[in-house]
Amino acid sequence: xxxxxxxxxxxxxxxxxxxxxxxxxxxxxxxxxxxxxxxxxxxxxxxxxxxxxxxxxxxxxxxxxxxxxxxxxxxxxxxxxxxxxxxxxxxxxxxxxxxxxxxxxxxxxxxxxxxxxxxxxxxxxxxxxxxxxxxxxxxxxxxxxxxxxxxxxxxxxxxxxxxxxxxxxxxxxxxxxxxxxxxxxxxxxxxxxxxxxxxxxxxxxxxxxxxxxxxxxxxxxxxxxxxxxxxxxxxxxxxxxxxxxxxxxxxxxxxxxxxxxxxxxxxxxxxxxxxxxxxxxxxxxxxxxxxxxxxxxxxxxxxxxxxxxxxxxxxxxxxxxxxx
Amino acid sequence: xxxxxxxxxxxxxxxxxxxxxxxxxxxxxxxxxxxxxxxxxxxxxxxxxxxxxxxxxxxxxxxxxxxxxxxxxxxxxxxxxxxxxxxxxxxxxxxxxxxxxxxxxxxxxxxxxxxxxxxxxxxxxxxxxxxxxxxxxxxxxxxxxxxxxxxxxxxxxxxxxxxxxxxxxxxxxxxxxxxxxxxxxxxxxxxxxxxxxxxxxxxxxxxxxxxxxxxxxxxxxxxxxxxxxxxxxxxxxxxxxxxxxxxxxxxxxxxxxxxxxxxxxxxxxxxxxxxxxxxxxxxxxxxxxxxxxxxxxxxxxxxxxxxxxxxxxxxxxxxxxxxx
Numbered sequence: 178x179x180x181x182x183x184x185x186x187x188x189x190x191x192x193x194x195x196x197x198x199x200x201x202x203x204x205x206x207x208x209x210x211x212x213x214x215x216x217x218x219x220x221x222x223x224x225x226x227x228x229x230x231x232x233x234x235x236x237x238x239x240x241x242x243x244x245x246x247x248x249x250x251x252x253x254x255x256x257x258x259x260x261x262x263x264x265x266x267x268x269x270x271x272x273x274x275x276x277x278x279x280x281x282x283x284x285x286x287x288x289x290x291x292x293x294x295x296x297x298x299x300x301x302x303x304x305x306x307x308x309x310x311x312x313x314x315x316x317x318x319x320x321x322x323x324x325x326x327x328x329x330x331x332x333x334x335x336x337x338x339x340x341x342x343x344x345x346x347x348x349x350x351x352x353x354x355x356x357x358x359x360x361x362x363x364x365x366x367x368x369x370x371x372x373x374x375x376x377x378x379x380x381x382x383x384x385x386x387x388x389x390x391x392x393x394x395x396x397x398x399x400x401x402x403x404x405x406x407x408x409x410x411x412x413x414x415x416x417x418x419x420x421x422x423x424x425x426x427x428x429x430x431x432x433x434x435x436x437x438x439x440x441x442x443x444x445x446x447x448x449x450x451x452x453x454x455x456x457x458x459x460x461x462x463x464x465x466x467x468x469x470x471x472x473x474x475x476x477x478x479x480x481x482x483x484x485x486x487x488x489x490x491x492x493x494x495x496x497x498x499x500x501x
Numbered sequence: 502x503x504x505x506x507x508x509x510x511x512x513x514x515x516x517x518x519x520x521x522x523x524x525x526x527x528x529x530x531x532x533x534x535x536x537x538x539x540x541x542x543x544x545x546x547x548x549x550x551x552x553x554x555x556x557x558x559x560x561x562x563x564x565x566x567x568x569x570x571x572x573x574x575x576x577x578x579x580x581x582x583x584x585x586x587x588x589x590x591x592x593x594x595x596x597x598x599x600x601x602x603x604x605x606x607x608x609x610x611x612x613x614x615x616x617x618x619x620x621x622x623x624x625x626x627x628x629x630x631x632x633x634x635x636x637x638x639x640x641x642x643x644x645x646x647x648x649x650x651x652x653x654x655x656x657x658x659x660x661x662x663x664x665x666x667x668x669x670x671x672x673x674x675x676x677x678x679x680x681x682x683x684x685x686x687x688x689x690x691x692x693x694x695x696x697x698x699x700x701x702x703x704x705x706x707x708x709x710x711x712x713x714x715x716x717x718x719x720x721x722x723x724x725x726x727x728x729x730x731x732x733x734x735x736x737x738x739x740x741x742x743x744x745x746x747x748x749x750x751x752x753x754x755x756x757x758x759x760x761x762x763x764x765x766x767x768x769x770x771x772x773x774x775x776x777x778x779x780x781x782x783x784x785x786x787x788x789x790x791x792x793x794x795x796x797x798x799x800x801x802x803x804x805x806x807x808x809x810x811x812x813x814x815x816x817x818x819x820x821x822x823x824x825x
Contacts, residue, residue: 209648260614264607283588283651286610290584291644293614297621297637306628313621320615324533327607 179491186488187230190240194226197248201295212276212288216255219273225250225355227492228377232359234485235369243362245302249312250355252296257319257351259289264327269402308358315354322346330411331438333431337418341382344389349381356489372479376489379473383497386466389414393453394501405446408453409437415465417449419458426456463499470497503815510812511554514564518550521572525619536600536612540579543597549574549679551816552701556683558809559693567686569626573636574679576620581643581675583613588651588734593726632682639678646670654735655762657755661742665706668713673705680813696803700813703797707821710790713738717777718825729770732777733761739789741773743782750780787823794821 184191202213226247233243259276263285268278277285293316300312325343329335356377360370391400392407393416407414413434421427433449453459473493480486508515526537550571557567583600587609592602601609617640624636649667653659680701684694715724716731717740731738737758745751757773777783797817804810 204645206645206648206652208652209645260610263610282606284648286584286587287644287647287651290613290617291641291648293617294637294641294644297633298641301630301633301637304628304630306625309621309625309633313618313625317615317618317622320611320618321528321530321533323611324530324608324615327611328530328532 180495183227183488183491186484187227190230190244191223191226193240194223194244194247194251197244197299198251201248201252201299202292204291208280208284209288209291212280212284213292215273215279216259216276216288216292221255223251224492224496225254225351228352228355228489229359229362231485231489231492232356232365232370232373233363234483235360235373235480236363236365238363242303243359245299246308246358246362247355249296249300250351250358252292252299253312253316253319254351256289256292256296257323259285259292261323263289264323303362305361308361311354311358311361315350318346318350322348322350326412329413331413331434333413333421333434335413335418337415340413340415340418344382344385345378348385349378352381352384353377369480372476376473376476376493379469379476380493380496383466383469383473383493386415386462386469387497387499390416390459390462390466390499391501393417393450394459394499396501399501405450408434408446408449409444411438416453416456416458416462419461420453420456423456423458426452430456466497470494504819507551507812507815510808511551514554514568515547515550517564518547518568518571518575521568521623522575525572525576525623526616528615532604532608533612533615536604536608537616539597539603540583540600540612540616545579547575548816548820549578549675552676552679552813553683553686555809555813555816556680556689556694556697557687558807559684559697559804560687560689562687566627567683569623570632570682570686571679573620573624574675574682576616576623577636577640577643578675580613580616580620581647583609583616585647587613588647627686629685632685635678635682635685639674642670642674646672646674650736653737655737655758657737657745657758659737659742661739664737664739664742668706668709669702672709672712673702676705676708677701693804696800700797700800700817703793703800704817704820707790707793707797707817710739710786710793711821711823714740714783714786714790714823715825717741717774718783718823720825723825729774732758732770732773733768735762740777740780740782740786743785744777744780747780747782750776754780790821794818 198217202217204210204213229243229247229250262275262277263282268275275285276288300309303309322343326347329339329343353374354377356373357370360373389407392404392414395404397403408417420430430449430452433452437444437446437449470493474490477486477490522541526541528534528537553567553571553574586599586601587606592599600612624633627633646667650671653663653667677698678701680697681694684697713731716728716738719728721727732741744754754773754776757776761768761770761773794817798814801810801814
């Protein structure tokens, strides 16, 4: 498997970032230390640091400098997950208890704030004002995306465009700037940084659509949480929106969604999930994810032929990989 | 009244900051726009911007530059209030409905995150890395302070030192760096910036102790919320800690606090408030606040004799002013 090789080739640099992350979130306050370490140990793919490192390869790669970008981005991502779990009322993530479940919403809120603060401490090591502008802009957009998600809960009338704008803010933007900021921190030419941004944006869109597909089509074992979680909390994702466009299915699916909404978290979403699985929404969503992946690969054409470019191509393909 | 004159003398600069705040939090998303504007309109004394402006007078006062510091600090403060209200389960602040009460906790969490993000966007206009380091460090300390407050809820065994460390992080630090960063952004000599930091820290301590005294001794009309709110949510403040040291009072007060704790937000705190009001804890707290105020004034001795210095002295006296 190619992805393991990519991680292996970045192993020592990723370890440096892992150490920075661990020392960053360490706190004298046991409660905070515990909740933050819990989160850190829950792991994750460290996808954003990988993108930063690979983006950095298109310039003057200096780990000393780009590790701050990589760590800050991963911390921002981690903080957003903690706050996300409060909204989603999620008890598990990556098969582990969430901060909100192990402690409570208040602890989760301030753990998120704390990790966000630590991201800024790490980022303050960087002197390039442009990096701070891009970072802070993305943080704001992510918050707007979160708010849009709350606004759109159980909104069955929302458009596909609406969904795409939301996941752009919630997910794709941070991946886009991970690629871009790696390049900027390494002093790469602007055209490379721009192409990397567009690549990352498309990878991020494909990633989120695939994630939303997995929530419908995956098994609990595979996705580490019960399928249909999105629908249960009112998050209307792409396959559902496409399924709602099928006249033979629409009324039945609307009734199921209404039943879930009325159940206020107690209702089962498996009937709705079954309807969506049987719809054309799965194929249509897969097609859109594939289009984003193809677009991402296309953006790489503008970059010089290097191992890093080949790695980015592998990751783009991996991210949109599906096995339900 | 001297304070009004100080505000009047800074009026046009404060208006510039008010405009920056308003345009900063504006959003296309109606929900976010509404919650953020609601917060902005609730007003407040804009104490942190005032400290930044006055700190700036000890260097090369350039509003163009220091307005970003002032706006960023006020936004950070506003964001912390929104998250604070979630923890405190507060329905009103400054006599107005809180974001959490008008909408809900999730909206409040992301409104806070959004305003924090906007603070970073504003701060990213500044190119001095030291400013970013001081800002991010303070944000982290504030989060730790919030967590300590949660940890210490209903902890009747906590020491006065514990309380002081907590309010240092929660309140005093942000006021300290407001004074300091105003000076730094204006390129003032380090000794001035340092003295301003120490002045601000002491003013902040006096301010929080006075605020905690008001919660015990003030009328609902005066403080814009029912007295005893702190105790009702389990926040054990200085006058209570001092009262608990009185052997003739301790058992009765402990029983009242336990009754409030067991009531989980439903119990009335007026009996406990009455006990604390009748204790020596009020005078002792007033004395400590006065010592901090005196210390703050003492720090000003290191600064040149200017109108700004006289203004800072006036504010120190005003902040610790009490009329129950």
